[in-house]
Amino acid sequence: MKPLLLAFALLAQEDPNQWLGADTVLALPDRPTIAFVYREESPRVALRWFLPVSESDAQAGAAELLVKLADERARSHAQRVGASFDVQRTPRGIAYSVAGARVDLDHLFNVLRIASGPPESDPILIRRARESSLARLERDQESAERSLIARLSQSVCPGTPRRGGTAQSLTGLDAAALHSTWEETHRPDETSTLVIVGDVTLELVLASLPRLGTQSRPNRRAGRLYAPPRPERTDRAQVLRQWYGEAWPTGPASDPRAVLAARLLGESVRTLDVPFDVTMEFVDAGCSTALLIAGGAYRQNRRLLRATVQGALAQTRDALSEEAVARAALDVRREVYARAVTEEGTAGLVGAFLEESGVDGPLRRFMEDLERLDRVAMFDFFDSLLARDPLRAELDR
Amino acid sequence: VTAAALTGSVLFAVLQGVAPTPAADSVAPVPDGPYVVQVEQGGTPMVGFASVLPVGAANDPEGRAGTAWLHARLLEASLHRTTRFSAATVDVEVGRFSTDVTVLTPRSSAPRDLRDFYRLIRGDTPSTQEEFERARSELIAQLAFESGAPVRQFEEARAELVYDGAWGGAIHGTSEALAALTWTEFQAWVSGIPRTDLLIVRVGAADSTLRLPGPPPPPGRGLSSTGRSDSGGDQTLPWAWAEGRSERLVRPITNSWVTVDAPIRDDLDATALGVLVQHLEELLSPDPPDPGIFSAEVEVLRSPRGPILSVTATVAPEVADRWARRLERAVNLEDLSSWIEGGQFDWQRRRFRNNWLRREARPEAKALRIARDLLSGAEPRDPLSETRRLRAEDVERLVEAVGPARILVYGPDLQASGGGASR
Numbered sequence: 001m002k003p004l005l006l007a008f009a010l011l012a013q014e015d016p017n018q019w020l021g022a023d024t025v026l027a028l029p030d031r032p033t034i035a036f037v038y039r040e041e042s043p044r045v046a047l048r049w050f051l052p053v054s055e056s057d058a059q060a061g062a063a064e065l066l067v068k069l070a071d072e073r074a075r076s077h078a079q080r081v082g083a084s085f086d087v088q089r090t091p092r093g094i095a096y097s098v099a100g101a102r103v104d105l106d107h108l109f110n111v112l113r114i115a116s117g118p119p120e121s122d123p124i125l126i127r128r129a130r131e132s133s134l135a136r137l138e139r140d141q142e143s144a145e146r147s148l149i150a151r152l153s154q155s156v157c158p159g160t161p162r163r164g165g166t167a168q169s170l171t172g173l174d175a176a177a178l179h180s181t182w183e184e185t186h187r188p189d190e191t192s193t194l195v196i197v198g199d200v201t202l203e204l205v206l207a208s209l210p211r212l213g214t215q216s217r218p219n220r221r222a223g224r225l226y227a228p229p230r231p232e233r234t235d236r237a238q239v240l241r242q243w244y245g246e247a248w249p250t251g252p253a254s255d256p257r258a259v260l261a262a263r264l265l266g267e268s269v270r271t272l273d274v275p276f277d278v279t280m281e282f283v284d285a286g287c288s289t290a291l292l293i294a295g296g297a298y299r300q301n302r303r304l305l306r307a308t309v310q311g312a313l314a315q316t317r318d319a320l321s322e323e324a325v326a327r328a329a330l331d332v333r334r335e336v337y338a339r340a341v342t343e344e345g346t347a348g349l350v351g352a353f354l355e356e357s358g359v360d361g362p363l364r365r366f367m368e369d370l371e372r373l374d375r376v377a378m379f380d381f382f383d384s385l386l387a388r389d390p391l392r393a394e395l396d397r
Numbered sequence: 398v399t400a401a402a403l404t405g406s407v408l409f410a411v412l413q414g415v416a417p418t419p420a421a422d423s424v425a426p427v428p429d430g431p432y433v434v435q436v437e438q439g440g441t442p443m444v445g446f447a448s449v450l451p452v453g454a455a456n457d458p459e460g461r462a463g464t465a466w467l468h469a470r471l472l473e474a475s476l477h478r479t480t481r482f483s484a485a486t487v488d489v490e491v492g493r494f495s496t497d498v499t500v501l502t503p504r505s506s507a508p509r510d511l512r513d514f515y516r517l518i519r520g521d522t523p524s525t526q527e528e529f530e531r532a533r534s535e536l537i538a539q540l541a542f543e544s545g546a547p548v549r550q551f552e553e554a555r556a557e558l559v560y561d562g563a564w565g566g567a568i569h570g571t572s573e574a575l576a577a578l579t580w581t582e583f584q585a586w587v588s589g590i591p592r593t594d595l596l597i598v599r600v601g602a603a604d605s606t607l608r609l610p611g612p613p614p615p616p617g618r619g620l621s622s623t624g625r626s627d628s629g630g631d632q633t634l635p636w637a638w639a640e641g642r643s644e645r646l647v648r649p650i651t652n653s654w655v656t657v658d659a660p661i662r663d664d665l666d667a668t669a670l671g672v673l674v675q676h677l678e679e680l681l682s683p684d685p686p687d688p689g690i691f692s693a694e695v696e697v698l699r700s701p702r703g704p705i706l707s708v709t710a711t712v713a714p715e716v717a718d719r720w721a722r723r724l725e726r727a728v729n730l731e732d733l734s735s736w737i738e739g740g741q742f743d744w745q746r747r748r749f750r751n752n753w754l755r756r757e758a759r760p761e762a763k764a765l766r767i768a769r770d771l772l773s774g775a776e777p778r779d780p781l782s783e784t785r786r787l788r789a790e791d792v793e794r795l796v797e798a799v800g801p802a803r804i805l806v807y808g809p810d811l812q813a814s815g816g817g818a819s820r
Contacts, residue, residue, distance in 0.1 A: 019442040039440030043781055044754050076684075080744055082751030100751045103781070199440075334484040337503050341443045342758040 020340060021364040022195070022350060026202070031209060032194040035354060036202075037346055045198030046084075046099035046343035047112055048351040049212065052192070053093040053185050061133055061165015062173055062181040064089045066119055068129040069178075070096070074115035081107050084344055087115055089163060091286040092355050094185070099344035102198055109208040116213050119182050121175040130170050137164055144239045144296060144395050149281060152247040152292045155391045156285035163286075186213040195351040197343040241276075242302045243395035245294030246309055248385050253289045254353055254362040256332070256370040257381040258282075261316075263328040264378065265291055268316040274308050276301055291385075294393075313390075317382035322375045329370050336367065431518055431595035433511075436767055436777070437603045438760055444507035444601030445760030447768045448518050450496040452590050455564035461578045463536065463570015464586055466491050470532050471524040472517060476500060479513035479522075488761075491568055493560070494699055499761040504602055511599060519592055526580045533575055540572040551654045551807045554646050558805050559658050559698065559705055561638075598768040600760040636660030637702035641801030643721075645810075652691065653717035653808025656709045657724040660800035663703050667775070668783045669791040670697065670706075672749050676736055677708055679748075680727050689716035706799065714808050721804050730796045742789040750784040 022035035032049065053063040067089045074096075078085035083100030098111045120126065140146040154162060161169070188209060196205060250258035262282035269280040278295035293312050297305035339345040353363040431448065457464045469489040476487040476498070483506030490497040498518065502510045516522050524532075543549050553566040637660035661670070674695050681693035693710040706728060712720045726732055736745060757763035757780065767777040 017442070019440060042440050044758055079684075080748070082748030082755075084751075084755060099755070101747075101754055101781075104747065104751065330482070330484055333503070334486065337442055337484055338486060338501065341441060341501065341760065342755070 017364045017367040019346065020336070020349065020367060021361050022354075027190055030189050031206075032188050032192040032212075033190050033354075034202075034205060035193060035195045035350060036200075037195065037197040037350055039198050039343065042198050042343065043102055044099060044343045045102045045105055045108065045196065045200050046097065046347040047108055048095055048097040048195040048344075048347040049112060049116065050090070050095045050193045050195075050351055050355045051093050051116075051185050051187075051213070052355070053089075053181075055161050055181075057161050058169055058172060059177070059181055060161035060163075060169040062169075062178060063094055063185070064133055064164050065126070065129045065170075065173055065178055066182055066185075067094055068132060069119045069125060070094075070115045070117075072125070072129075073117070073120070074111050077107075077114050078111045083108055083111060085111055085115070086344070090352070090355065091163070091284040095348075095351060095355070097344055097347060097351075099342070099347070102200065105200065105204060106208075109211065113211045116186055119175070119178045121179070123175065126173075126175055126178065130173060133165055133170055134167065137167060137170070142238070144241070144243050145277075145279065145294065148243045148245045148294045148393055148395055149279075149292055151393045152245050152294065152391060153281075153283050153285055153290070155393065156247055156249055156283070156290045157287035160286055188213045193351060193354050195347045195354065197347045197350070239395050239397050241296040241298050242305065242397075243294065243296040244302075244306050244309055245292060245393050246390040247393075248291045248293075248313060248388075248390050249288045250291055250385065251288055252356060253284050254356055254366050255289075256329075256366050256373060257378065258289050258291075259332055260325065260328050260370070260373055260378060261381060261385070262291055263331060264320065264324060265293070265312065265316045267324070267328070268319065269293065269312060272308065272312075274301075274304060276305060278305075278308060278312070280312075290391075296395075313382060313386055317379055317386070320375050320379055320382070325373060325375050325378050329373055332370060333367065431515065431592070431597045433515070434596060434598045434767070434771065435603065436598065436600045436764070438600050438763065439602055441601060441760060442503060443501055443760055444504050444511075444599065444604075445762070445764045446500045446502075446511055446514050446597055446599050447761055447764035448498045448514075448595060448597045449765070449768050449772060450498065450518070450590060450592075450595070451494070453492045453494045453496055454568040454570070455493050456586075457565055457570065457574075458582065458586060460574060461570075461582065461586075462565060462567065462574040463540075464575075464578060464583065465496065466569050467529075467533060467536055467575065467578070467583070468587060469496055470536065471528060472496075472498065474528065474532065475517055475522065475524060476514070479517065480506075480510050482506070483510055485510055492699075493556075493564055493568065494701075497765055499765055501759065501761040507599075507601060508604060511597075511604075515597060518595055518597060520587065520590065523584070523587060529580055529583055533578065536569075537572045537575050540569060540575065543569075544572070547648060547650045547652075547654075547807075550646075550648065551656075554805060554807060555656050555658075555709070558644065558656065558803050559707065560700060564700065596768050596771055598764040598771070600764040600767070635662050635703075636800030637700060637705055638800065638803070641803050643804040644806070646805065646807045647810040648807065649809055651714075651809075653712050653714045653806060654709065655712055655717055655721045655724065655807075656707065656805045657721065657728050657802050658698075658705050658707045658804075659728045659802040660702075661697075661704050661706050661795075662798040662800075665704075665795065665798050666791055667770075667773075668778065668787055669795060671753070672745060672787065672792055673706070673730070673795055675749050675752060676745065677706075677724075677727055680723075681708070681710055687716075689713040690720065714811055717806050717808055721806055725802050725804060728802055729799055733793065733796065737789045737792055742792070746784055746787055749787075750780060753780040753784070 019037070021037070023038040024036040026034040055062055067087050070087045074087070075085055078098060081100060081104050083098055083104060086097040088095050096112055096115045098108045100108050140150050165173070250261060266280045269278050272278055276295055276297035278293065281292045283290055283292060293309050295305050295309055336349065340349055349363055353366065356362070452465055454462070454465050469491040473487060473489040476489070480487060480500065480502060483502050485500055485502035485506065488499045500510060500514055549567055552568070556566050674697065677695040678693070681690060681695065689712055691711040693708070695708050698705040698707050708724050708728060710720055710724065757766065770777045
């Protein structure tokens with residue numbers, strides 16, 4: 001029996017995807033859902049705490065401001081011991097990540113506590129963060145291409161507030177509003193997910209949890225802000241050319257066909273032989289991922305531009321080869337493995353898939369499904385996209 | 398992983414006897430082949446291999462600068478080709494005296510990739526003449542594009558400063574030299590690479606097929622075999638040179654390059670030296686950022702005369718002299734008390750430990766460092782125990798170990814052009 005078990009154990013070790021999922025997922029009431037990815041004897045540990053955020057129109061951009069403030073607050077604490085630190089506004093919330101030596105675990109939790117702590121009330125710090133968001137918003141609005149991409153991206157999940165905020169919402173986000181959003185979202189309960197990669201005991205983690213986030217109950221009323229009506233300045237881009245774009249919703253990011261389609265379409269768009277620029281982006285808009293294709297051309301080429309954008313997906317499908325699909329799949333695998341090699345990389349990957357699906361295992365499934373994809377499967381996927389009408393947007397002079 | 402555990406998990410495998418058709422999951426055993434050292438690192442989906450070939454730009458034949466560079470590009474292309482089905486990433490870096498070869502690959506394809514890596518390192522699958530011609534043409538085109546670029550001129554001036562003209566100039570060579578290089582010359586050069594003493598270090602989940610009996614490799618092999626016996630210096634000196642100097646190379650360019658290079662004794666504690674390197678890197682990345690400095694690099698250069706601590710920075714011309722003086726003081730450890738006294742050393746050590754562990758979270762980076770440790774004749778170091786034993790006194794001892802610095806400031810003369818003060 002023993003040799004048989006050993007043989008199975010050895011076979012299991014050959015699965016390259018076995019490290020791409022949690023070994024244990026622990027769901028306790030009023031505690032973050034904890035996903036352990038055990039790395040035996042690893043001298044490093046990575047922690048990633050994800051908190052879901054759903055903003056109202058008036059709160060749009062609040063999470064991004066919280067991210068900027070947290071980054072400024074916690075980065076120097078992480079740097080003091082040389083730990084890695086990152087905080088991101090993800091499509092579905094805020095993710096705090098910290099990684100370093102296992103012997104520094106206390107310090108790492110402290111960095112996580114400081115990062116996820118209450119936002120500053122200093123109006124200068126808040127104004128600086130707000131101005132940074134406003135500058136990005138205006139930059140997107142001033143560029144025709146960015147403006148079109150933002151509009152297409154926004155159309156994928158209609159009714160969802162703009163993740164980075166609007167001029168109106170950002171203006172209304174003061175210290176009280178930010179604190180209110182923080183209180184509403186930063187509760188260490190089961191809706192949040194803590195991914196731990198390394199060789200750490202459960203006892204140590206549980207002992208550190210009560211120090212994270214806010215302990216107060218959310219004040220639902222305080223979270224709903226009223227921002228004074230202010231006309232939104234849109235489409236201020238200096239449009240010299242005709243711009244046209246299409247968006248094709250491709251479902252969840254955990255569907256490897258969507259990721260592969262983005263690769264293949266991107267490659268196809270890069271090799272287009274047309275007298276204007278065409279760009280392709282793959283976005284995760286929250287409710288769905290989407291392939292965005294957009295381009296700008298002078299008047300004499302406007303018809304060609306439309307035909308190019310409208311035909312890009314079908315052209316990619318028709319040019320599919322077994323070799324191209326295999327190469328694209330290999331590139332995706334290479335990127336996933338290269339990222340998973342570090343503890344923080346694994347925490348980021350496992351956490352991102354967990355936050356999307358809420359259950360463990362989708363990353364492993366993603367990798368397994370990816371290996372099975374061939375030309376026929378991708379042809380069918382492109383066909384299923386082409387059976388629907390895309391979302392469209394255009395900018396004219 | 399403690400030092401004892403690390404040593405225990407390092408499996409030395411000398412591969413013997415020839416297998417006519419090696420299985421896909423094993424390494425072809427050959428006589429006099431490279432030693433394969435296996436270091437177990439569990440819980441990671443990837444495996445890293447590394448090897449250090451004892452040839453670099455210093456081994457370029459006379460009038461054929463760029464030969465080692467061309468060889469590296471061909472080796473890299475071969476590695477890309479052999480690992481094309483395995484989601485692996487490969488890298489070949491040419492230095493003055495050695496060439497680092499690394500592969501990072503998923504565990505499932507590691508046995509096959511290690512077999513191919515092994516054959517390439519041994520030189521069993523040389524490039525064809527057609528591949529040679531194509532790579533040479535690409536490099537010549539690249540060099541023509543970079544011809545006269547300040548970065549290349551600076552590289553040559555720095556090589557002259559550090560090596561006194563011995564062991565070559567620019568690592569990339571010149572387009573003329575590469576154009577003159579024939580296929581026959583190249584083949585002869587490649588066949589002359591000493592390969593019997595090579596090491597391959599494999600880091601990742603253990604592979605039982607590599608557990609072959611054999612003695613450990615003799616210490617301190619490889620790096621000293623540069624192919625040139627003349628070290629070109631006074632071997633009684635503790636350092637690569639006895640006197641420092643300061644040079645200025647005036648060129649009408651928009652940025653200035655500053656290099657401060659100091660010889661260091663050969664017997665230094667590698668970990669303490671690493672802390673000094675980290676301090677210099679932090680000095681060059683001040684917080685808040687200094688608008689006058691654009692990029693910086695700190696490295697320990699190896700040469701037959703002895704190691705050299707080298708700091709290079711790209712700075713705004715008006716602050717070039719200030720940075721040169723600041724770097725010289727730091728390299729000479731004149732500012733030592735400011736960063737190792739009080740609780741500062743403990744923070745420095747913790748940062749050092751985290752940076753080390755982060756770097757080596759990548760198995761191929763760990764494999765390369767272990768290969769270098771072994772080739773220098775040392776036991777493979779363990780980051781945790783090394784940083785735990787480190788004391789401020791270990792760094793203080795470096796004060797006596799640093800020789801006189803050579804400084805080069807390369808850039809515009811603002812005084813002559815009326816643009817500001819200059820030394």
